[in-house]
Amino acid sequence: MHSPSETLTRLLGPAHPSPLREVTDERFTRHGVRLLLKRDDLLHPELVGNKWRKLVPNLRDALAAGHDTVLTVGGAYSNHLRATAAAGRLLSLRTVGVVRGEELADRPLNDSLARCAADGMVLHFVSRAEYRERHGPGFTHRMRERFGRFHEVPEGGSNAAAVRGCAELGRELAEAAPRPDVVALPCGTGGTLAGVAAGLGPGQSALGVPVLKGGFMEGEVR
Ligand SMILES: Cc1ncc(COP(=O)(O)O)c(C=O)c1O
Structure with a gap:
Protein backbone atom coordinates (compact mmCIF):
# COMPACT_ATOMS: atom_id res chain seq x y z
CA MET A 1 0.00 0.00 0.00
CA HIS A 2 1.51 3.32 -1.07
CA SER A 3 1.16 6.49 0.99
CA PRO A 4 -0.63 9.34 -0.87
CA SER A 5 2.70 11.11 -1.24
CA GLU A 6 4.36 8.00 -2.74
CA THR A 7 1.43 7.58 -5.13
CA LEU A 8 1.84 11.15 -6.24
CA THR A 9 5.55 10.76 -6.86
CA ARG A 10 4.96 7.50 -8.74
CA LEU A 11 2.22 8.92 -10.98
CA LEU A 12 3.40 12.46 -11.53
CA GLY A 13 7.12 11.87 -11.49
CA PRO A 14 9.85 13.11 -9.16
CA ALA A 15 11.05 16.68 -9.46
CA HIS A 16 14.06 16.87 -11.75
CA PRO A 17 15.76 20.07 -12.72
CA SER A 18 14.43 20.77 -16.21
CA PRO A 19 17.10 21.35 -18.86
CA LEU A 20 18.40 24.80 -19.75
CA ARG A 21 18.87 25.13 -23.52
CA GLU A 22 20.65 27.94 -25.31
CA VAL A 23 19.04 29.66 -28.28
CA THR A 24 21.63 30.96 -30.71
CA ASP A 25 20.70 33.90 -32.85
CA GLU A 26 22.92 36.47 -34.47
CA ARG A 27 20.82 39.31 -32.99
CA PHE A 28 21.62 38.20 -29.44
CA THR A 29 25.28 37.54 -30.19
CA ARG A 30 25.64 41.00 -31.71
CA HIS A 31 24.52 42.56 -28.41
CA GLY A 32 26.52 40.23 -26.20
CA VAL A 33 23.35 38.61 -24.83
CA ARG A 34 22.91 34.90 -24.24
CA LEU A 35 19.35 33.59 -24.30
CA LEU A 36 18.62 30.38 -22.42
CA LEU A 37 15.27 28.62 -22.32
CA LYS A 38 14.33 26.82 -19.12
CA ARG A 39 12.49 23.83 -20.58
CA ASP A 40 9.86 23.31 -17.89
CA ASP A 41 7.56 22.16 -20.67
CA LEU A 42 9.54 18.89 -20.52
CA LEU A 43 8.72 18.23 -16.85
CA HIS A 44 5.60 16.20 -17.55
CA PRO A 45 3.66 15.37 -20.74
CA GLU A 46 0.34 16.64 -19.37
CA LEU A 47 1.22 18.95 -16.49
CA VAL A 48 3.46 21.23 -18.47
CA GLY A 49 5.64 24.00 -17.15
CA ASN A 50 4.42 26.05 -14.28
CA LYS A 51 1.35 23.79 -14.01
CA TRP A 52 3.49 20.95 -12.65
CA ARG A 53 5.31 23.31 -10.31
CA LYS A 54 2.04 24.67 -8.94
CA LEU A 55 -0.19 21.62 -8.91
CA VAL A 56 2.08 19.01 -7.37
CA PRO A 57 2.34 20.81 -3.97
CA ASN A 58 -1.42 21.40 -4.04
CA LEU A 59 -2.17 17.78 -4.84
CA ARG A 60 0.19 16.71 -2.08
CA ASP A 61 -1.76 18.93 0.36
CA ALA A 62 -5.09 17.60 -0.94
CA LEU A 63 -4.06 13.95 -0.54
CA ALA A 64 -2.48 14.56 2.87
CA ALA A 65 -5.78 16.07 4.07
CA GLY A 66 -7.67 13.03 2.79
CA GLY A 157 -3.38 27.47 -9.41
CA SER A 158 -1.70 30.37 -7.62
CA ASN A 159 -1.68 30.02 -3.84
CA ALA A 160 1.03 29.73 -1.19
CA ALA A 161 1.67 26.05 -2.00
CA ALA A 162 2.05 26.90 -5.69
CA VAL A 163 4.45 29.73 -4.97
CA ARG A 164 6.57 27.32 -2.90
CA GLY A 165 6.58 24.94 -5.88
CA CYS A 166 7.66 27.74 -8.21
CA ALA A 167 10.41 28.78 -5.77
CA GLU A 168 12.05 25.46 -6.65
CA LEU A 169 12.21 26.69 -10.24
CA GLY A 170 14.01 29.80 -9.00
CA ARG A 171 16.43 27.65 -6.97
CA GLU A 172 17.20 25.52 -10.03
CA LEU A 173 18.08 28.71 -11.90
CA ALA A 174 20.22 29.90 -8.99
CA GLU A 175 22.29 26.74 -9.29
CA ALA A 176 22.23 26.46 -13.09
CA ALA A 177 25.24 26.59 -15.37
CA PRO A 178 25.38 28.95 -17.11
CA ARG A 179 23.75 30.96 -14.35
CA PRO A 180 21.33 33.56 -15.74
CA ASP A 181 21.36 37.06 -14.28
CA VAL A 182 17.86 37.99 -15.47
CA VAL A 183 14.95 35.54 -15.60
CA ALA A 184 12.05 36.75 -17.76
CA LEU A 185 8.63 35.12 -17.77
CA PRO A 186 5.05 35.80 -18.88
CA CYS A 187 2.59 36.44 -16.06
CA GLY A 188 -1.10 35.78 -15.61
CA THR A 189 -1.81 35.77 -11.89
CA GLY A 190 1.86 36.44 -11.09
CA GLY A 191 2.15 33.35 -8.87
CA THR A 192 5.00 31.89 -10.91
CA LEU A 193 6.90 35.18 -10.79
CA ALA A 194 6.51 35.38 -7.00
CA GLY A 195 7.94 31.88 -6.58
CA VAL A 196 10.77 32.32 -9.08
CA ALA A 197 11.82 35.61 -7.49
CA ALA A 198 11.82 33.98 -4.05
CA GLY A 199 14.04 31.13 -5.24
CA LEU A 200 16.65 33.12 -7.18
CA GLY A 201 20.07 33.77 -5.68
CA PRO A 202 22.19 36.87 -5.09
CA GLY A 203 22.79 38.98 -8.18
CA GLN A 204 19.84 37.47 -10.05
CA SER A 205 16.54 39.21 -10.76
CA ALA A 206 13.15 38.23 -12.17
CA LEU A 207 11.34 40.21 -14.85
CA GLY A 208 7.59 39.53 -15.19
CA VAL A 209 5.68 40.51 -18.32
CA PRO A 210 1.91 40.67 -17.71
CA VAL A 211 0.08 39.12 -20.66
CA LEU A 212 -3.50 39.48 -19.45
CA LYS A 213 -5.75 42.51 -19.58
CA GLY A 214 -5.33 44.53 -16.41
CA GLY A 215 -1.87 43.14 -15.62
CA PHE A 216 -1.24 41.33 -12.38
CA MET A 217 -1.43 42.38 -8.78
CA GLU A 218 1.97 43.74 -7.95
CA GLY A 219 1.25 43.86 -4.24
CA GLU A 220 0.22 40.19 -4.15
CA VAL A 221 3.37 39.14 -6.01
CA ARG A 222 5.48 41.01 -3.46
C1 LIG B 1 2.12 28.85 -20.37
C2 LIG B 1 1.86 29.83 -19.26
N1 LIG B 1 2.84 30.69 -18.89
C3 LIG B 1 2.66 31.56 -17.90
C4 LIG B 1 1.45 31.62 -17.21
C5 LIG B 1 1.30 32.62 -16.09
O1 LIG B 1 1.44 32.06 -14.83
P1 LIG B 1 0.98 32.86 -13.54
O2 LIG B 1 -0.52 32.79 -13.48
O3 LIG B 1 1.61 32.15 -12.38
O4 LIG B 1 1.45 34.26 -13.68
C6 LIG B 1 0.42 30.76 -17.57
C7 LIG B 1 -0.85 30.81 -16.87
O5 LIG B 1 -1.10 30.11 -15.97
C8 LIG B 1 0.63 29.83 -18.61
O6 LIG B 1 -0.32 28.96 -18.96
Missing part, protein backbone atom coordinates in the same frame (compact mmCIF):
# COMPACT_ATOMS: atom_id res chain seq x y z
CA HIS A 67 -9.55 14.87 0.03
CA ASP A 68 -10.87 12.96 -2.95
CA THR A 69 -12.00 16.07 -4.83
CA VAL A 70 -10.13 19.12 -6.12
CA LEU A 71 -12.19 22.15 -7.13
CA THR A 72 -10.72 24.99 -9.11
CA VAL A 73 -11.78 27.90 -11.31
CA GLY A 74 -10.83 29.33 -14.68
CA GLY A 75 -11.79 30.75 -18.04
CA ALA A 76 -12.93 28.72 -21.03
CA TYR A 77 -9.36 28.33 -22.34
CA SER A 78 -7.58 27.89 -19.03
CA ASN A 79 -4.40 25.79 -19.20
CA HIS A 80 -4.73 25.43 -15.46
CA LEU A 81 -8.15 23.72 -15.77
CA ARG A 82 -6.66 21.36 -18.38
CA ALA A 83 -3.74 20.44 -16.15
CA THR A 84 -5.97 19.95 -13.09
CA ALA A 85 -8.29 17.65 -15.04
CA ALA A 86 -5.31 15.60 -16.27
CA ALA A 87 -3.87 15.34 -12.75
CA GLY A 88 -7.28 14.21 -11.47
CA ARG A 89 -7.37 11.42 -14.05
CA LEU A 90 -3.81 10.33 -13.22
CA LEU A 91 -4.41 10.32 -9.46
CA SER A 92 -8.03 9.07 -9.54
CA LEU A 93 -9.21 12.26 -7.88
CA ARG A 94 -12.54 13.86 -8.70
CA THR A 95 -12.04 17.30 -10.23
CA VAL A 96 -14.57 20.11 -10.51
CA GLY A 97 -13.86 23.03 -12.84
CA VAL A 98 -15.85 26.20 -12.21
CA VAL A 99 -15.85 27.98 -15.56
CA ARG A 100 -16.43 31.70 -16.11
CA GLY A 101 -19.45 32.31 -18.40
CA GLU A 102 -22.77 30.59 -17.83
CA GLU A 103 -23.68 31.07 -21.52
CA LEU A 104 -21.01 28.45 -22.35
CA ALA A 105 -23.23 25.77 -20.83
CA ASP A 106 -25.54 25.98 -23.86
CA ARG A 107 -22.76 25.77 -26.48
CA PRO A 108 -20.61 22.89 -27.68
CA LEU A 109 -17.46 22.63 -25.55
CA ASN A 110 -14.31 24.16 -27.02
CA ASP A 111 -11.30 21.83 -27.43
CA SER A 112 -9.84 22.85 -24.09
CA LEU A 113 -13.00 22.20 -22.08
CA ALA A 114 -13.74 19.05 -24.08
CA ARG A 115 -10.33 17.74 -22.96
CA CYS A 116 -11.18 18.61 -19.34
CA ALA A 117 -14.48 16.74 -19.62
CA ALA A 118 -12.78 13.75 -21.29
CA ASP A 119 -10.40 13.63 -18.31
CA GLY A 120 -13.43 13.37 -16.04
CA MET A 121 -13.64 16.95 -14.82
CA VAL A 122 -17.14 18.05 -13.76
CA LEU A 123 -17.67 21.42 -15.47
CA HIS A 124 -19.80 23.94 -13.60
CA PHE A 125 -20.52 27.16 -15.50
CA VAL A 126 -21.15 30.33 -13.52
CA SER A 127 -22.04 33.87 -14.54
CA ARG A 128 -19.31 36.47 -14.75
CA ALA A 129 -20.86 38.18 -11.70
CA GLU A 130 -20.62 35.01 -9.65
CA TYR A 131 -17.08 34.38 -10.92
CA ARG A 132 -16.01 37.78 -9.63
CA GLU A 133 -17.17 36.64 -6.17
CA ARG A 134 -14.84 33.61 -6.25
CA HIS A 135 -12.58 34.89 -3.46
CA GLY A 136 -15.46 35.35 -1.03
CA PRO A 137 -16.67 32.84 1.59
CA GLY A 138 -20.13 32.78 -0.04
CA PHE A 139 -18.67 31.24 -3.19
CA THR A 140 -16.89 28.42 -1.37
CA HIS A 141 -19.99 27.82 0.74
CA ARG A 142 -22.22 27.49 -2.35
CA MET A 143 -19.70 25.14 -3.98
CA ARG A 144 -19.55 23.00 -0.83
CA GLU A 145 -23.33 22.73 -0.77
CA ARG A 146 -23.23 21.53 -4.34
CA PHE A 147 -20.10 19.39 -4.50
CA GLY A 148 -19.38 18.42 -0.87
CA ARG A 149 -15.90 18.41 0.62
CA PHE A 150 -13.02 19.46 -1.63
CA HIS A 151 -9.52 20.94 -1.77
CA GLU A 152 -9.86 24.34 -3.40
CA VAL A 153 -7.20 25.64 -5.78
CA PRO A 154 -7.56 29.27 -6.89
CA GLU A 155 -7.43 30.67 -10.42
CA GLY A 156 -4.21 29.85 -12.27
Whole structure:
Protein backbone atom coordinates (compact mmCIF):
# COMPACT_ATOMS: atom_id res chain seq x y z
CA MET A 1 0.00 0.00 0.00
CA HIS A 2 1.51 3.32 -1.07
CA SER A 3 1.16 6.49 0.99
CA PRO A 4 -0.63 9.34 -0.87
CA SER A 5 2.70 11.11 -1.24
CA GLU A 6 4.36 8.00 -2.74
CA THR A 7 1.43 7.58 -5.13
CA LEU A 8 1.84 11.15 -6.24
CA THR A 9 5.55 10.76 -6.86
CA ARG A 10 4.96 7.50 -8.74
CA LEU A 11 2.22 8.92 -10.98
CA LEU A 12 3.40 12.46 -11.53
CA GLY A 13 7.12 11.87 -11.49
CA PRO A 14 9.85 13.11 -9.16
CA ALA A 15 11.05 16.68 -9.46
CA HIS A 16 14.06 16.87 -11.75
CA PRO A 17 15.76 20.07 -12.72
CA SER A 18 14.43 20.77 -16.21
CA PRO A 19 17.10 21.35 -18.86
CA LEU A 20 18.40 24.80 -19.75
CA ARG A 21 18.87 25.13 -23.52
CA GLU A 22 20.65 27.94 -25.31
CA VAL A 23 19.04 29.66 -28.28
CA THR A 24 21.63 30.96 -30.71
CA ASP A 25 20.70 33.90 -32.85
CA GLU A 26 22.92 36.47 -34.47
CA ARG A 27 20.82 39.31 -32.99
CA PHE A 28 21.62 38.20 -29.44
CA THR A 29 25.28 37.54 -30.19
CA ARG A 30 25.64 41.00 -31.71
CA HIS A 31 24.52 42.56 -28.41
CA GLY A 32 26.52 40.23 -26.20
CA VAL A 33 23.35 38.61 -24.83
CA ARG A 34 22.91 34.90 -24.24
CA LEU A 35 19.35 33.59 -24.30
CA LEU A 36 18.62 30.38 -22.42
CA LEU A 37 15.27 28.62 -22.32
CA LYS A 38 14.33 26.82 -19.12
CA ARG A 39 12.49 23.83 -20.58
CA ASP A 40 9.86 23.31 -17.89
CA ASP A 41 7.56 22.16 -20.67
CA LEU A 42 9.54 18.89 -20.52
CA LEU A 43 8.72 18.23 -16.85
CA HIS A 44 5.60 16.20 -17.55
CA PRO A 45 3.66 15.37 -20.74
CA GLU A 46 0.34 16.64 -19.37
CA LEU A 47 1.22 18.95 -16.49
CA VAL A 48 3.46 21.23 -18.47
CA GLY A 49 5.64 24.00 -17.15
CA ASN A 50 4.42 26.05 -14.28
CA LYS A 51 1.35 23.79 -14.01
CA TRP A 52 3.49 20.95 -12.65
CA ARG A 53 5.31 23.31 -10.31
CA LYS A 54 2.04 24.67 -8.94
CA LEU A 55 -0.19 21.62 -8.91
CA VAL A 56 2.08 19.01 -7.37
CA PRO A 57 2.34 20.81 -3.97
CA ASN A 58 -1.42 21.40 -4.04
CA LEU A 59 -2.17 17.78 -4.84
CA ARG A 60 0.19 16.71 -2.08
CA ASP A 61 -1.76 18.93 0.36
CA ALA A 62 -5.09 17.60 -0.94
CA LEU A 63 -4.06 13.95 -0.54
CA ALA A 64 -2.48 14.56 2.87
CA ALA A 65 -5.78 16.07 4.07
CA GLY A 66 -7.67 13.03 2.79
CA HIS A 67 -9.55 14.87 0.03
CA ASP A 68 -10.87 12.96 -2.95
CA THR A 69 -12.00 16.07 -4.83
CA VAL A 70 -10.13 19.12 -6.12
CA LEU A 71 -12.19 22.15 -7.13
CA THR A 72 -10.72 24.99 -9.11
CA VAL A 73 -11.78 27.90 -11.31
CA GLY A 74 -10.83 29.33 -14.68
CA GLY A 75 -11.79 30.75 -18.04
CA ALA A 76 -12.93 28.72 -21.03
CA TYR A 77 -9.36 28.33 -22.34
CA SER A 78 -7.58 27.89 -19.03
CA ASN A 79 -4.40 25.79 -19.20
CA HIS A 80 -4.73 25.43 -15.46
CA LEU A 81 -8.15 23.72 -15.77
CA ARG A 82 -6.66 21.36 -18.38
CA ALA A 83 -3.74 20.44 -16.15
CA THR A 84 -5.97 19.95 -13.09
CA ALA A 85 -8.29 17.65 -15.04
CA ALA A 86 -5.31 15.60 -16.27
CA ALA A 87 -3.87 15.34 -12.75
CA GLY A 88 -7.28 14.21 -11.47
CA ARG A 89 -7.37 11.42 -14.05
CA LEU A 90 -3.81 10.33 -13.22
CA LEU A 91 -4.41 10.32 -9.46
CA SER A 92 -8.03 9.07 -9.54
CA LEU A 93 -9.21 12.26 -7.88
CA ARG A 94 -12.54 13.86 -8.70
CA THR A 95 -12.04 17.30 -10.23
CA VAL A 96 -14.57 20.11 -10.51
CA GLY A 97 -13.86 23.03 -12.84
CA VAL A 98 -15.85 26.20 -12.21
CA VAL A 99 -15.85 27.98 -15.56
CA ARG A 100 -16.43 31.70 -16.11
CA GLY A 101 -19.45 32.31 -18.40
CA GLU A 102 -22.77 30.59 -17.83
CA GLU A 103 -23.68 31.07 -21.52
CA LEU A 104 -21.01 28.45 -22.35
CA ALA A 105 -23.23 25.77 -20.83
CA ASP A 106 -25.54 25.98 -23.86
CA ARG A 107 -22.76 25.77 -26.48
CA PRO A 108 -20.61 22.89 -27.68
CA LEU A 109 -17.46 22.63 -25.55
CA ASN A 110 -14.31 24.16 -27.02
CA ASP A 111 -11.30 21.83 -27.43
CA SER A 112 -9.84 22.85 -24.09
CA LEU A 113 -13.00 22.20 -22.08
CA ALA A 114 -13.74 19.05 -24.08
CA ARG A 115 -10.33 17.74 -22.96
CA CYS A 116 -11.18 18.61 -19.34
CA ALA A 117 -14.48 16.74 -19.62
CA ALA A 118 -12.78 13.75 -21.29
CA ASP A 119 -10.40 13.63 -18.31
CA GLY A 120 -13.43 13.37 -16.04
CA MET A 121 -13.64 16.95 -14.82
CA VAL A 122 -17.14 18.05 -13.76
CA LEU A 123 -17.67 21.42 -15.47
CA HIS A 124 -19.80 23.94 -13.60
CA PHE A 125 -20.52 27.16 -15.50
CA VAL A 126 -21.15 30.33 -13.52
CA SER A 127 -22.04 33.87 -14.54
CA ARG A 128 -19.31 36.47 -14.75
CA ALA A 129 -20.86 38.18 -11.70
CA GLU A 130 -20.62 35.01 -9.65
CA TYR A 131 -17.08 34.38 -10.92
CA ARG A 132 -16.01 37.78 -9.63
CA GLU A 133 -17.17 36.64 -6.17
CA ARG A 134 -14.84 33.61 -6.25
CA HIS A 135 -12.58 34.89 -3.46
CA GLY A 136 -15.46 35.35 -1.03
CA PRO A 137 -16.67 32.84 1.59
CA GLY A 138 -20.13 32.78 -0.04
CA PHE A 139 -18.67 31.24 -3.19
CA THR A 140 -16.89 28.42 -1.37
CA HIS A 141 -19.99 27.82 0.74
CA ARG A 142 -22.22 27.49 -2.35
CA MET A 143 -19.70 25.14 -3.98
CA ARG A 144 -19.55 23.00 -0.83
CA GLU A 145 -23.33 22.73 -0.77
CA ARG A 146 -23.23 21.53 -4.34
CA PHE A 147 -20.10 19.39 -4.50
CA GLY A 148 -19.38 18.42 -0.87
CA ARG A 149 -15.90 18.41 0.62
CA PHE A 150 -13.02 19.46 -1.63
CA HIS A 151 -9.52 20.94 -1.77
CA GLU A 152 -9.86 24.34 -3.40
CA VAL A 153 -7.20 25.64 -5.78
CA PRO A 154 -7.56 29.27 -6.89
CA GLU A 155 -7.43 30.67 -10.42
CA GLY A 156 -4.21 29.85 -12.27
CA GLY A 157 -3.38 27.47 -9.41
CA SER A 158 -1.70 30.37 -7.62
CA ASN A 159 -1.68 30.02 -3.84
CA ALA A 160 1.03 29.73 -1.19
CA ALA A 161 1.67 26.05 -2.00
CA ALA A 162 2.05 26.90 -5.69
CA VAL A 163 4.45 29.73 -4.97
CA ARG A 164 6.57 27.32 -2.90
CA GLY A 165 6.58 24.94 -5.88
CA CYS A 166 7.66 27.74 -8.21
CA ALA A 167 10.41 28.78 -5.77
CA GLU A 168 12.05 25.46 -6.65
CA LEU A 169 12.21 26.69 -10.24
CA GLY A 170 14.01 29.80 -9.00
CA ARG A 171 16.43 27.65 -6.97
CA GLU A 172 17.20 25.52 -10.03
CA LEU A 173 18.08 28.71 -11.90
CA ALA A 174 20.22 29.90 -8.99
CA GLU A 175 22.29 26.74 -9.29
CA ALA A 176 22.23 26.46 -13.09
CA ALA A 177 25.24 26.59 -15.37
CA PRO A 178 25.38 28.95 -17.11
CA ARG A 179 23.75 30.96 -14.35
CA PRO A 180 21.33 33.56 -15.74
CA ASP A 181 21.36 37.06 -14.28
CA VAL A 182 17.86 37.99 -15.47
CA VAL A 183 14.95 35.54 -15.60
CA ALA A 184 12.05 36.75 -17.76
CA LEU A 185 8.63 35.12 -17.77
CA PRO A 186 5.05 35.80 -18.88
CA CYS A 187 2.59 36.44 -16.06
CA GLY A 188 -1.10 35.78 -15.61
CA THR A 189 -1.81 35.77 -11.89
CA GLY A 190 1.86 36.44 -11.09
CA GLY A 191 2.15 33.35 -8.87
CA THR A 192 5.00 31.89 -10.91
CA LEU A 193 6.90 35.18 -10.79
CA ALA A 194 6.51 35.38 -7.00
CA GLY A 195 7.94 31.88 -6.58
CA VAL A 196 10.77 32.32 -9.08
CA ALA A 197 11.82 35.61 -7.49
CA ALA A 198 11.82 33.98 -4.05
CA GLY A 199 14.04 31.13 -5.24
CA LEU A 200 16.65 33.12 -7.18
CA GLY A 201 20.07 33.77 -5.68
CA PRO A 202 22.19 36.87 -5.09
CA GLY A 203 22.79 38.98 -8.18
CA GLN A 204 19.84 37.47 -10.05
CA SER A 205 16.54 39.21 -10.76
CA ALA A 206 13.15 38.23 -12.17
CA LEU A 207 11.34 40.21 -14.85
CA GLY A 208 7.59 39.53 -15.19
CA VAL A 209 5.68 40.51 -18.32
CA PRO A 210 1.91 40.67 -17.71
CA VAL A 211 0.08 39.12 -20.66
CA LEU A 212 -3.50 39.48 -19.45
CA LYS A 213 -5.75 42.51 -19.58
CA GLY A 214 -5.33 44.53 -16.41
CA GLY A 215 -1.87 43.14 -15.62
CA PHE A 216 -1.24 41.33 -12.38
CA MET A 217 -1.43 42.38 -8.78
CA GLU A 218 1.97 43.74 -7.95
CA GLY A 219 1.25 43.86 -4.24
CA GLU A 220 0.22 40.19 -4.15
CA VAL A 221 3.37 39.14 -6.01
CA ARG A 222 5.48 41.01 -3.46
C1 LIG B 1 2.12 28.85 -20.37
C2 LIG B 1 1.86 29.83 -19.26
N1 LIG B 1 2.84 30.69 -18.89
C3 LIG B 1 2.66 31.56 -17.90
C4 LIG B 1 1.45 31.62 -17.21
C5 LIG B 1 1.30 32.62 -16.09
O1 LIG B 1 1.44 32.06 -14.83
P1 LIG B 1 0.98 32.86 -13.54
O2 LIG B 1 -0.52 32.79 -13.48
O3 LIG B 1 1.61 32.15 -12.38
O4 LIG B 1 1.45 34.26 -13.68
C6 LIG B 1 0.42 30.76 -17.57
C7 LIG B 1 -0.85 30.81 -16.87
O5 LIG B 1 -1.10 30.11 -15.97
C8 LIG B 1 0.63 29.83 -18.61
O6 LIG B 1 -0.32 28.96 -18.96
